[in-house]
Amino acid sequence: xxxxxFVAGLSHRTAPLEVREQLALDEDKLREVLGDxxxxxxxxxxxxVSTCNRVEVYGVADVPGEARSAAFRRMGSQRGIGxxxxxxxxxxxxxxxxxxxxxxxxxxxxxxxxxEPQILGQVKDAFALAQSCRTVGPVLHxxxxxxxxxxxxxxxxxxxxxxxxxxxxxxxxxxxRIFDGLDGRSVLLVGAGEMGExxxxxxxxxxxxxxxxxxxxxxxxxxxxxELSGTAVPFEELFAVMAQVDIVITSxxxxxxxxxxxxxxxxxxxxxxxxxxxxxxxxxxxxxxEVNDLDGVFVYDVDDLRSVVETNLRERMREAQRAEALVERxxxxxxxxxxxxxxxxxxxSLREKxxxxxxxxxxxxxGRLPGADDxxxxxxxxxxxxxxxxxxxxxxxxxxxxxxxxxxxxxxxVISELFGLGGKSRGGPEP
Amino acid sequence: MNAVVFDVALTAxxxxxxxxxxxxxxxxxxxxxxxxxLTLGGWVCHTVAIVLRGFELAxxxxxxxxELVSVMLWVVVFVDLWMERRHGLHALGAFVLPVVLALxxxxxxxxxxxALEPRASSAWILVHVALVLVGLAALVLxxxxxxxxxxxERQLKTRRPGSLSxxxxxLEMLDRLTLxxxxxxxxFLTVGLxxxxxxxxxxxxxxxxxxxxxxxxxxxxxxxxxxxxGRVVGHWHGRRAAYxxxxxxxxxxxxxxxxxxxxxxxxx
Numbered sequence: 061x062x063x064x065x066f067v068a069g070l071s072h073r074t075a076p077l078e079v080r081e082q083l084a085l086d087e088d089k090l091r092e093v094l095g096d097x098x099x100x101x102x103x104x105x106x107x108x109v110s111t112c113n114r115v116e117v118y119g120v121a122d123v124p125g126e127a128r129s130a131a132f133r134r135m136g137s138q139r140g141i142g143x144x145x146x147x148x149x150x151x152x153x154x155x156x157x158x159x160x161x162x163x164x165x166x167x168x169x170x171x172x173x174x175x176e177p178q179i180l181g182q183v184k185d186a187f188a189l190a191q192s193c194r195t196v197g198p199v200l201h202x203x204x205x206x207x208x209x210x211x212x213x214x215x216x217x218x219x220x221x222x223x224x225x226x227x228x229x230x231x232x233x234x235x236x237r238i239f240d241g242l243d244g245r246s247v248l249l250v251g252a253g254e255m256g257e258x259x260x261x262x263x264x265x266x267x268x269x270x271x272x273x274x275x276x277x278x279x280x281x282x283x284x285x286x287e288l289s290g291t292a293v294p295f296e297e298l299f300a301v302m303a304q305v306d307i308v309i310t311s312x313x314x315x316x317x318x319x320x321x322x323x324x325x326x327x328x329x330x331x332x333x334x335x336x337x338x339x340x341x342x343x344x345x346x347x348x349x350e351v352n353d354l355d356g357v358f359v360y361d362v363d364d365l366r367s368v369v370e371t372n373l374r375e376r377m378r379e380a381q382r383a384e385a386l387v388e389r390x391x392x393x394x395x396x397x398x399x400x401x402x403x404x405x406x407x408x409s410l411r412e413k414x415x416x417x418x419x420x421x422x423x424x425x426x427g428r429l430p431g432a433d434d435x436x437x438x439x440x441x442x443x444x445x446x447x448x449x450x451x452x453x454x455x456x457x458x459x460x461x462x463x464x465x466x467x468x469x470x471x472x473x474v475i476s477e478l479f480g481l482g483g484k485s486r487g488g489p490e491p
Numbered sequence: 492m493n494a495v496v497f498d499v500a501l502t503a504x505x506x507x508x509x510x511x512x513x514x515x516x517x518x519x520x521x522x523x524x525x526x527x528x529l530t531l532g533g534w535v536c537h538t539v540a541i542v543l544r545g546f547e548l549a550x551x552x553x554x555x556x557x558e559l560v561s562v563m564l565w566v567v568v569f570v571d572l573w574m575e576r577r578h579g580l581h582a583l584g585a586f587v588l589p590v591v592l593a594l595x596x597x598x599x600x601x602x603x604x605x606a607l608e609p610r611a612s613s614a615w616i617l618v619h620v621a622l623v624l625v626g627l628a629a630l631v632l633x634x635x636x637x638x639x640x641x642x643x644e645r646q647l648k649t650r651r652p653g654s655l656s657x658x659x660x661x662l663e664m665l666d667r668l669t670l671x672x673x674x675x676x677x678x679f680l681t682v683g684l685x686x687x688x689x690x691x692x693x694x695x696x697x698x699x700x701x702x703x704x705x706x707x708x709x710x711x712x713x714x715x716x717x718x719x720x721g722r723v724v725g726h727w728h729g730r731r732a733a734y735x736x737x738x739x740x741x742x743x744x745x746x747x748x749x750x751x752x753x754x755x756x757x758x759x
């Protein structure tokens with residue numbers, strides 16, 4: 061069963077953006093392709109993950125190699141890209157390697173930005189879409205459920221996604237180290253730089269933070285204040301507002317610092333020790349470096365934030381190694397389980413077959429003994445049951461063991477043949 | 492027997508302090524969890540040790556300086572556990588436990604058989620002792636949070652915060668904690684000391700001025716009074732307030748040291 065599982069696709073590691081863009085299909089097209097692949101019997105089960113960083117087909121098929129080619133031929137045809145053009149960009153993984161790939165992708169270990177959280181949601185969406193198209197069967201169902209569980213464990217047991225890896229988020233994280241909760245803190249945004257705006261937005265995501273915007277061009281300040289649902293303040297009142305707020309983001313194009321030591325000292329006077337956090341994203345810097353020496357004032361410039369990000373990235377990579385080990389263990393467990401599932405239908409039908417024989421023979425024997433009392437009936441019942449169980453024992457153990465060792469299919473065929481079990485047993489029980 | 496159980500408790504505290512400190516250096520939760528469990532285990536043993544001692548000596552186990560310190564540490568560990576659980580202050584143990592140990596390790600020698608002079612033992616003494624104990628316990632936590640404040644502030648000021656910074660609560664929270672523990676400690680300390688002086692003034696008369704523990708207590712009280720009034724009236728915050736808390740704690744240690752080293756009227 062696990063041998064029928066495959067993953068094929070292209071990602072930021074193998075294909076340039078232009079190709080990924082071309083292959084990324086919208087939901088309607090995806091439904092079409094999924095229906096096609098399952099409908100024509102190319103794949104017994106199929107699902108497609110399509111994001112800006114990867115396009116991957118997860119499938120179960122009798123001939124995985126063919127199914128994979130068919131899938132990409134079908135997807136490429138939507139955009140007029142032939143399979144030969146795609147072939148060099150594609151990777152394909154079968155069996156346990158496909159399981160590992162699914163777990164790594166869901167856990168964000170294969171992401172462009174290691175540990176970024178969006179991918180899990182994207183895989184979940186892809187799974188839901190395939191489910192709604194009824195192209196998910198028992199194998200993909202258990203694979204993806206397990207992948208989501210592994211992703212959750214990776215997130216909780218390692219710190220691969222814990223710390224900020226963008227400058228704007230690093231600023232938010234630092235604000236959390238200074239302030240006890242960000243809800244209700246006020247922010248002053250000086251200048252209209254894009255990065256400053258982004259940092260202000262990230263801060264606003266953390267709670268209700270009133271934002272004040274000051275800019276030399278007051279129309280631009282008004283505009284930005286509207287976008288951030290904040291308040292525009294005249295540039296001349298900059299320092300008066302600075303004395304009130306908790307966080308100041310500066311991103312003006314000024315060539316000289318606009319916040320000097322004296323200004324900052326003035327601003328923190330009468331704050332009663334309430335800290336003031338400067339996020340200086342401007343280059344050259346808008347806040348004089350020595351302002352950081354004031355008690356209760358913290359100044360971080362772009363270089364500082366970048367170095368925080370670098371430290372966090374290194375930390376993520378270290379944590380990723382632990383996550384990989386965790387994934388590795390889970391893959392082994394899952395592959396074993398999948399393999400053991402493969403023999404379950406055979407064991408069940410073997411048991412049913414023998415039970416059928418037993419019942420029939422028991423009825424015949426009892427028919428010949430019309431005067432049998434309860435004790436005799438029970439004895440016969442126990443006798444037949446005992447024989448059936450003894451007969452079943454060896455083949456059941458053999459099937460289980462062989463599935464663990466990875467050659468369950470051979471024994472399924474042998475035992476089906478020997479005991480005359482109808483049809484080929486294949487596919488696990490419905491989840 | 493109680494001394495043996497006490498040693499077990501101390502051992503658990505040593506291990507707990509070690510793993511709490513290790514957890515600070517790494518951004519990983521395993522050691523922090525281990526530290527919490529060891530602390531809890533140690534605290535349970537500590538409880539048993541105190542109760543056992545009471546039974547074995549057939550008297551309240553709070554009549555010698557060593558016993559007092561032991562009970563105070565018991566309160567400190569309890570409050571530390573409570574705050575870590577309730578407020579998620581996971582790093583607190585790393586700063587409080589070493590203090591507990593520094594004081595606790597001196598105890599086994601002093602625990603044995605030093606008792607207050609019989610004529611001083613009365614209900615008043617017990618109240619005096621209990622109040623001062625609660626005050627001192629809060630001051631140990633005050634020291635822990637002040638130390639954390641300074642470390643966190645240092646980390647943030649260098650603009651290259653390391654994993655230590657991520658392990659500790661926010662600056663504001665630490666500042667509040669320092670103020671809260673000091674505010675909680677002060678009334679207990681004041682009333683407790685006042686009771687002691689009132690009682691001793693009558694019982695010991697002139698000897699009071701020669702008792703080192705009593706003298707150091709006054710100095711300690713003055714330092715903490717200054718810190719608290721600075722915070723409340725002068726609106727001291729942050730670094731300065733934290734430094735004062737640490738100075739106060741040094742005097743506290745000197746006070747306890749004086750009580751142990753010099754023979755005064757307190758008995759040891």
